[in-house]
Amino acid sequence: MNYKKPFLPAEFRRRVHNVKGRMEQAGLDLLICQDPANMAWLTGYDAWSFYTPQAVLVHLQLDMPIWVGRPVDINGAHVTTNLPDANIVSLSDELVHHPELHPYDELCDLIKSHRWGSDRIGVELDAHYYTARAHQHLVRGLPDAKFADSRGLVNWARLIKSEAELVYMREAGQIVSHTMREAIANLKPGVPQFEVAAQVYASQIRGIDGIYGDYTSLCPLIQAGENTNAPHLTWTDKPLPTSGLVLLELAAARRHYHAPLTRTIHIGKSPEEIKRLATVIVEGGDAALEMAKPGVVVEEVNAVWQNILNRNGYTKKGRSGYSIGINFPPDWGERTASIRTGDRTVLQAGMCFHFQSGVRLDGFGAAISESFVVTEKGGERLADVDRELIVVD
Numbered sequence: 191m192n193y194k195k196p197f198l199p200a201e202f203r204r205r206v207h208n209v210k211g212r213m214e215q216a217g218l219d220l221l222i223c224q225d226p227a228n229m230a231w232l233t234g235y236d237a238w239s240f241y242t243p244q245a246v247l248v249h250l251q252l253d254m255p256i257w258v259g260r261p262v263d264i265n266g267a268h269v270t271t272n273l274p275d276a277n278i279v280s281l282s283d284e285l286v287h288h289p290e291l292h293p294y295d296e297l298c299d300l301i302k303s304h305r306w307g308s309d310r311i312g313v314e315l316d317a318h319y320y321t322a323r324a325h326q327h328l329v330r331g332l333p334d335a336k337f338a339d340s341r342g343l344v345n346w347a348r349l350i351k352s353e354a355e356l357v358y359m360r361e362a363g364q365i366v367s368h369t370m371r372e373a374i375a376n377l378k379p380g381v382p383q384f385e386v387a388a389q390v391y392a393s394q395i396r397g398i399d400g401i402y403g404d405y406t407s408l409c410p411l412i413q414a415g416e417n418t419n420a421p422h423l424t425w426t427d428k429p430l431p432t433s434g435l436v437l438l439e440l441a442a443a444r445r446h447y448h449a450p451l452t453r454t455i456h457i458g459k460s461p462e463e464i465k466r467l468a469t470v471i472v473e474g475g476d477a478a479l480e481m482a483k484p485g486v487v488v489e490e491v492n493a494v495w496q497n498i499l500n501r502n503g504y505t506k507k508g509r510s511g512y513s514i515g516i517n518f519p520p521d522w523g524e525r526t527a528s529i530r531t532g533d534r535t536v537l538q539a540g541m542c543f544h545f546q547s548g549v550r551l552d553g554f555g556a557a558i559s560e561s562f563v564v565t566e567k568g569g570e571r572l573a574d575v576d577r578e579l580i581v582v583d
Contacts (some may be wrong), residue, residue, distance in 0.1 A: 205231060210250055212343050214345065218343075222237070223248070223314055224312050225318070227515075227516050228344040230446060235270050235331075236446070239363050242259075243259075245258050255272055256300075278301060287574040295331055298332075310335075314344075314435055315340075345525055349513055350541055351542055355515065358445045360467070360563075362448055364398055364442070365443075366394075366441055367559075367575050369393035370573070372389060378582070383426050394406060394443070406443045407520060407521055408450075410438070412425045414437075419435070422520045434457055435457075436456075437454055440452075441522055450561055451559060456582070457583075461477055471549060472498055474494075474496075475497035478569070484538050494519075495510055499549065510529070513526045522544075541563070542572075556579070
């Protein structure tokens with residue numbers, strides 16, 4: 191078999207055991223996961239099939255999860271997971287995009303065949319691909335079940351990375367460093383923005399030193415000139431200016447483990463107000479990374495960053511970062527801990543975050559962000575691109 195699985199079976203057994211413990215605490219017998227990152231984390235399943243109904247079932251009575259999906263994806267489940275044949279189940283393809291029926295009608299039949307029809311069932315109400323219609327068919331097909339929102343149960347189980355996972359996080363950091371440097375080298379007056387994005391895609395996938403990259407959960411984000419205060423814009427065919435700001439936010443993914451990174455670049459001589467903002471962002475980010483040690487409460491990391499901004503006359507509304515790890519489109523955040531006021535999550539070694547230090551003013555914005563791992567010495571940067579306002583001629 192040519193496919194190299196990312197982890198040994200013992201890693202998945204540990205994860206399932208962890209999730210079962212959380213299920214017992216939450217009062218759940220059965221957990222239905224449709225988030226592709228949670229499916230992959232629990233079983234290793236890896237295919238671009240998340241646009242149609244599929245799921246991984248974890249039950250307290252079973253040693254291993256059950257994967258269910260389309261017949262066309264059965265072989266993909268056999269290739270990418272260590273699940274036994276009996277735990278890989280297909281749903282009728284004719285139910286996909288059916289005007290009245292739904293693949294989850296057969297999922298209900300499967301659950302009832304195991305005598306789980308009256309169980310306490312957790313579902314991922316906030317998962318991107320768990321649709322309202324899927325939930326409607328589950329509730330209708332299992333009238334005796336007691337449904338509850340799992341409230342990101344598996345997402346929270348993913349928060350502390352194992353040493354095996356950190357290998358991929360650090361490799362993603364190597365790739366994103368190389369990708370960002372190549373992108374910056376391509377920033378020249380007159381170059382169309384789409385050419386910059388095309389180079390980013392090539393660099394992300396080619397990787398570095400024989401370590402290739404996966405597709406990332408978000409596309410490269412590029413803003414130039416007056417649009418640098420609008421952080422989620424993508425590329426256009428507009429050429430880069432002869433003088434002005436460019437913001438690049440991009441990531442690399444290694445076996446779907448993500449390391450995002452943002453840098454602010456100025457083409458030509460930079461105005462003093464931009465230099466000053468960049469200097470303050472770097473100072474605040476350095477202080478936040480130094481603070482990010484086990485035992486520190488997440489909002490304390492945000493506070494030290496905000497204090498430096500405020501002392502220099504700047505403010506940042508909203509969160510300043512979020513947890514990262516394995517993920518699939520459309521988001522590289524884990525949707526758990528956020529670096530912001532009110533988040534009382536206690537940092538532990540092995541947690542990974544994207545410290546998104548963007549500050550947007552009326553006329554322009556700047557960001558010099560870092561992905562990091564929580565360690566006893568503080569936040570270990572995953573990338574090694576210079577932390578400064580980068581000026582190109």
